Amino acid sequence: xxxxxxxxxxxxxxxxxxxxxxxxxxxxxxxxxxxxxxxxxxxxxxxxxxxxxxxxxxxxxxxxxxxxxxxxxxxxxxxxxxxxxxxxxxxxxxxxxxxxxxxxxxxxxxxxxxxxxxxxxxxxxxxxxxxxxxxxxxxxxxxxxxxxxxxxxxxxxxxxxxxxxxxxxxxxxxxxxxxxxxxxxxxxxxxxxxxxxxxxxxxxxxxxxxxxxxxxxxxxxxxxxxxxxxxxxxxxxxxxxxxxxxxxxxxxxxxxxxxxxxxxxxxxxxxxxxxxxxxxxxxxxxxxxxxxxxxxxxxxxxxxxxxxxxxxxxxxxxxxxxxxxxxxxxxxxxxxxxxxxxxxxxxx
Amino acid sequence: xxxxxxxxxxxxxxxxxxxxxxxxxxxxxxxxxxxxxxxxxxxxxxxxxxxxxxxxxxxxxxxxxxxxxxxxxxxxxxxxxxxxxxxxxxxxxxxxxxxxxxxxxxxxxxxxxxxxxxxxxxxxxxxxxxxxxxxxxxxxxxxxxxxxxxxxxxxxxxxxxxxxxxxxxxxxxxxxxxxxxxxxxxxxxxxxxxxxxxxxxxxxxxxxxxxxxxxxxxxxxxxxxxxxxxxxxxxxxxxxxxxxxxxxxxxxxxxxxxxxxxxxxxxxxxxxxxxxxxxxxxxxxxxxxxxxxxxxxxxxxxxxxxxxxxxxxxxxxxxxxxxxxxxxxxxxxxxxxxxxxxxxxxxx
Numbered sequence: 001x002x003x004x005x006x007x008x009x010x011x012x013x014x015x016x017x018x019x020x021x022x023x024x025x026x027x028x029x030x031x032x033x034x035x036x037x038x039x040x041x042x043x044x045x046x047x048x049x050x051x052x053x054x055x056x057x058x059x060x061x062x063x064x065x066x067x068x069x070x071x072x073x074x075x076x077x078x079x080x081x082x083x084x085x086x087x088x089x090x091x092x093x094x095x096x097x098x099x100x101x102x103x104x105x106x107x108x109x110x111x112x113x114x115x116x117x118x119x120x121x122x123x124x125x126x127x128x129x130x131x132x133x134x135x136x137x138x139x140x141x142x143x144x145x146x147x148x149x150x151x152x153x154x155x156x157x158x159x160x161x162x163x164x165x166x167x168x169x170x171x172x173x174x175x176x177x178x179x180x181x182x183x184x185x186x187x188x189x190x191x192x193x194x195x196x197x198x199x200x201x202x203x204x205x206x207x208x209x210x211x212x213x214x215x216x217x218x219x220x221x222x223x224x225x226x227x228x229x230x231x232x233x234x235x236x237x238x239x240x241x242x243x244x245x246x247x248x249x250x251x252x253x254x255x256x257x258x259x260x261x262x263x264x265x266x267x268x269x270x271x272x273x274x275x276x277x278x279x280x281x282x283x284x285x286x287x288x289x290x291x292x293x294x295x296x297x298x299x300x301x302x303x304x305x306x307x308x309x310x311x312x313x314x315x316x317x318x319x320x321x322x323x324x325x326x327x328x329x330x331x332x333x334x335x336x337x338x339x340x341x342x343x344x345x346x347x348x
Numbered sequence: 349x350x351x352x353x354x355x356x357x358x359x360x361x362x363x364x365x366x367x368x369x370x371x372x373x374x375x376x377x378x379x380x381x382x383x384x385x386x387x388x389x390x391x392x393x394x395x396x397x398x399x400x401x402x403x404x405x406x407x408x409x410x411x412x413x414x415x416x417x418x419x420x421x422x423x424x425x426x427x428x429x430x431x432x433x434x435x436x437x438x439x440x441x442x443x444x445x446x447x448x449x450x451x452x453x454x455x456x457x458x459x460x461x462x463x464x465x466x467x468x469x470x471x472x473x474x475x476x477x478x479x480x481x482x483x484x485x486x487x488x489x490x491x492x493x494x495x496x497x498x499x500x501x502x503x504x505x506x507x508x509x510x511x512x513x514x515x516x517x518x519x520x521x522x523x524x525x526x527x528x529x530x531x532x533x534x535x536x537x538x539x540x541x542x543x544x545x546x547x548x549x550x551x552x553x554x555x556x557x558x559x560x561x562x563x564x565x566x567x568x569x570x571x572x573x574x575x576x577x578x579x580x581x582x583x584x585x586x587x588x589x590x591x592x593x594x595x596x597x598x599x600x601x602x603x604x605x606x607x608x609x610x611x612x613x614x615x616x617x618x619x620x621x622x623x624x625x626x627x628x629x630x631x632x633x634x635x636x637x638x639x640x641x642x643x644x645x646x647x648x649x650x651x652x653x654x655x656x657x658x659x660x661x662x663x664x665x666x667x668x669x670x671x672x673x674x675x676x677x678x679x680x681x682x683x684x685x686x687x688x689x690x691x692x693x694x695x696x
Contacts, residue, residue, distance in 0.1 A: 018461040023491030036467055037487060040474040045450075045485035053485035055450055057509065058408020066452035066505055067488045102393075102403060104414035106503045108456070113366040119384055126388040137393035137401035139385060140415045140503075143371030144694060148498040155454045155488075157414055157505030161405065346492060 023346075025234030025280075026339035030243075049247065050169045051092040051230065054162065061162035063098035065089060068155040072346045074117065077191045078207035081154055082124035084282060084348060087211050088233070089158040090132040094213040095229040095285060097168040097220060098160030100132055105139040105156050110149040121152060132211040134158070164220055170247040172227040175318040178294035179252060180287040182215065182301060183208065184260040184309045185237055189279035189344050190268045199271075203264045208306075210283030215304045219287070222300055228288040231281070233348055235339055237313075238277040240286055241324045242338040251320030254336070255327045260309040277326075278339050280347040291315060371694075373582030373628075374687035378591075397595065398517045399443040399578065402510065409510035411446035413437060416503040420694045422465065425539045426555035429500055430472035432630060432696060435559050436581070437504040438480040442561040443577040443633060445516040445568060446508030448480055453487040453504050458497040469500060480559040482506070512568055518595040520575040525664040526642035527600060528635040530563065530649060531556065532608040532657045533585055537627035537692050538616045547619075551612045556654075558631030563652045567635070570648055576636040579629070581696055583687055585661075586625040588634055589672045590686040599668030602684070603675045608657040625674075626687050628695040639663060 021028045038047065045053035052065030069085040079087075086103065093100040105125065109118065129136050166172075191207040193199070212231065219226060230240045237259075241252045261269075261276045269276045283306055289297060294312050301307035324336040369376045386395065393401035400413030417433040427435075434451065441448040453473065457466065477484050514520075539555040541547070560579065567574060578588045585607075589600045609617075609624045617624045631654055637645060642660050649655035672684040 016463050018457045018459055018463060018466065018491055020459050020491050020493065022457065023489060029489065032463075032489065036463070036470055037489075040470045041453075041477070041484040041487075043483045043485060045483065046487070053450070053452075055485065055507070057410060057449075057507070058406035060406020060408075062405060062507075064450060064452060064507060065486050066454045066503070068454040068456050068490045068503060070456060070490045070492050101405075102401070102412060104401075104412060104505045105389075106414045106416040106454075106505075108416050108418060108501055109366045109370065111366060111368050115364050115366060115380075115384070118366065122384055122388045129389070135391045135393065136389040137391060137403065138413050139389075139394070141371060141377065141380065141385075142416045142418045142694075143366055143368050144418050144498060144501075145368065147495070149501075150492060150496040153456055153492075153497075153501065155414070155416060155503035155505075157452045157454075157503075159403075159405070159410075159412060159507070346490075 020345045024343065025239050028340065048169060051095040054096060063093050063096035063160040063162060065092040066155065066157040067092060068153060069348055070153050070346050071348050072150060073195055074151050076195050076207055077204055079209040080121055080124050081152055082121035083128035084209050085154040085156045086125050086128035086132060087209050087282060088348060089156040090134060091212045091231045093158045093160035094216045095231050097164060097166060097229065098162050100134045100158055100160045100213055102159045103129065103134050103136045103156050105136055105154060107141045108149055108153040109141065109143045110151055111143055111146040113151055132213060166226055168226055168229055170228055170244050173244055173248050173250060173288045173316055175250055175316050176291055177227055177288045177316040178291040178312055179254065179314045179316065180294060180297055180310060181237065181259065181313040182285045182307045182310045184262050185281060185284060186261055186265045186269060186276035186279035188282040189347055190265050192347055193272065193344060201264050201268060205264055205268060208281055208283035210306045212283060212285055215301055215307050218300050219297055222296065224289055224293050224297055226287065226289050229285055231285045233280050233282060236278040236280055238336045239338055245324050246322050249321045251317040252314060252324045253317055253327065254314030256329050258311050258313050260311050274343060277336060278343050280344065282348060288316065368693045372691065373587050376688065396517060399440040402444060411441050411444035411508040411510060413440040414503060414505040415440060416501060417696055418501050418694050419696050420498060421543055422499050424543050424555055425552055427557040428469055428472050429502055430469035431476035432557050433502040433504045434473050434476035434480060435557050435630060436696060437506040438482060439560045439579045441506045441508035442564045443579050445512060445514060445577065446510050448482045448506055448508045448561055450507045451477065451482050451484045451504050453484055453502060455489045456497055456501040457489065457491045458499055459491055459494040461499055480561060514574055516574055516577055518576055518592045521592055521596045521598060521636045521664055523598055523664050523666040524639055525575055525636045526639040526660055527602065527662045527664065528642060528645055528658060529585065529607065529661040530633045530655045530658045532610050533629060533632060534609055534613045534617060534624035534627035536630040537695055538613050540695055541620065541692060549612050549616060553612055553616060556629055556631035558654045560631065560633055563649055563655050566648050567645055570644065572637055572641050572645055574635065574637050577633055579633045581628050581630060584626040584628055585634065586684045587686055593672050594670050597669045599665040600662060600672045601665055601675065602662030604677050606659050606661050608659050622691060625684060626691050628692065630696060636664065
């Protein structure tokens with residue numbers, strides 16, 4: 001009797017074990033959050049699923065956020081795990097529209113780590129904190145046996161204050177909003193990958209890791225009606241836009257020709273088979289605000305070197321609810337889906 | 349010609365690599381803090397070297413603290429890494445005299461971890477947070493390749509508010525203070541070690557992991573003039589007292605006969621060659637307050653099961669500055685030093 005053994009080349013959904021993709025910012029990570037974390041801890045601040053929680057403390061509106069950093073290699077072109085750990089959490093506060101004030105740092109060190117490496121990382125954290133105007137006020141150090149970690153893992157948590165009355169978050173996004181991208185996409189992810197894979201390009205690709213509070217502060221100071229801010233980290237622009245389209249039941253339409261991507265990054269992505277829309281950034285963010293204010297926002301951003309290539313990428317629509325649609329250079333439309341697997345593990 | 353090859357049985361001081369002892373709460377960890385972290389990040393909140401930073405936010409006095417948890421095994425008698433991660437950070441806030449309000453949680457998961465294990469840990473965190481009256485409001489998940497972590501590492505950071513005007517911290521400790529220990533010592537460390545080493549005792553030894561805000565709140569509500577609170581985690585009572593004696597330049601005298609240690613823990617320590625004074629606790633703390641208020645404090649503590657064996661352990665003296673001196677049962681005195689090496693790695 002003939003037996004047919006089909007095998008399935010498509011990645012299976014999560015079985016009963018954690019996969020690298022559960023940390024990738026895509027569908028599997030969202031499932032983990034929705035099925036394991038949110039049911040256990042549900043509360044209004046957490047359920048908002050913003051980059052940080054907005055709390056009321058002592059009469060002030062305070063943002064509180066955390067991120068762990070497990071990037072590999074520890075040092076890469078343009079930065080290392082230390083400045084990444086400071087900038088990343090500073091940026092999560094900035095995305096809440098909060099002035100970053102205080103950071104905590106928790107270090108998990110692997111036995112055998114050269115103390116010189118730790119000093120280098122700590123010095124980068126010092127410089128990054130000074131640039132961003134935050135103080136590192138409390139910390140913790142744990143050491144685990146050799147082979148039970150990977151050099152250094154860092155967790156930072158951050159506290160910031162909101163000095164405005166806006167409700168910045170996915171809940172404020174609505175049809176008619178413009179979508180601005182603050183700079184060119186994909187440099188951080190490609191910088192990491194090029195070191196990992198030993199690739200060399202004509203022009204070196206340097207991570208975009210940078211603090212983003214200064215441009216956000218300028219947008220707020222101008223009185224713009226900002227609806228939402230999101231940094232474009234794990235999963236890149238595509239995942240961020242999908243999360244917001246799904247959360248708000250709106251459509252988002254972006255134009256390929258308007259998306260800034262450096263030539264060398266575009267070339268590297270082609271060689272590596274990656275889509276820059278999904279590659280992680282560590283110094284780039286998306287801004288949602290009324291279309292009538294987009295030109296003013298772009299004008300303000302142009303004063304900041306980190307936003308030199310800011311661009312109007314698209315708009316929020318009532319049509320196509322839940323979908324992100326890309327108008328390609330050659331005039332076609334395609335749906336930009338949420339990544340289900342893992343494009344680049346341990347990017348941050 | 350005769351060659352003599354001496355080897356040295358005493359642990360060497362830190363060379364140029366991280367040792368397990370750098371995470372042990374003893375001399376090497378203090379050196380790491382003093383030589384690497386404090387010079388880079390120096391600021392008044394950090395330099396106070398308390399269990400958390402005291403900040404002024406929106407007119408309120410706020411405590412902010414963080415800890416990473418790398419305990420092995422993940423599940424042990426009396427708890428697991430999940431409730432430990434909640435209780436530990438809740439307790440660091442309580443030791444600042446702050447009402448714990450909000451927690452963040454950062455998970456670092458190893459590829460291949462059974463999702464059931466994660467669910468178990470998350471459920472314990474939920475229960476512990478509910479018991480302690482805190483909300484987990486923001487989080488992050490990273491996944492690293494198999495073999496690059498050890499199941500689950502958790503970082504929690506916490507925010508609490510101070511509802512009193514006391515300056516609770518090492519700086520307020522002074523000669524004449526009583527030293528109260530809130531319960532029996534050593535159960536957490538021995539519970540972990542007994543699982544790791546496969547030891548069985550007549551009576552099972554269960555971790556003391558517990559939230560400590562309730563007894564602290566009661567002490568504060570009674571208007572006691574609390575000078576300092578410290579939970580007796582890594583390095584145990586001995587390390588805590590040494591840190592305070594050194595920081596304040598005072599002596600601390602404790603009486604062996606007054607230190608509560610369960611018989612089964614004392615027996616296990618003897619078998620294992622450990623000193624219960626150095627073994628980690630996760631639900632025990634020391635209280636420094638004027639001697640005249642010690643009886644009232646003990647009376648208040650007696651209402652809380654977690655403080656059932658609270659005892660007046662000793663007092664702060666002007667004599668013997670920087671030293672912790674133990675009066676033994678047989679009438680002798682010995683200096684209780686800071687541990688230089690690592691007694692029990694990965695205890696929390």
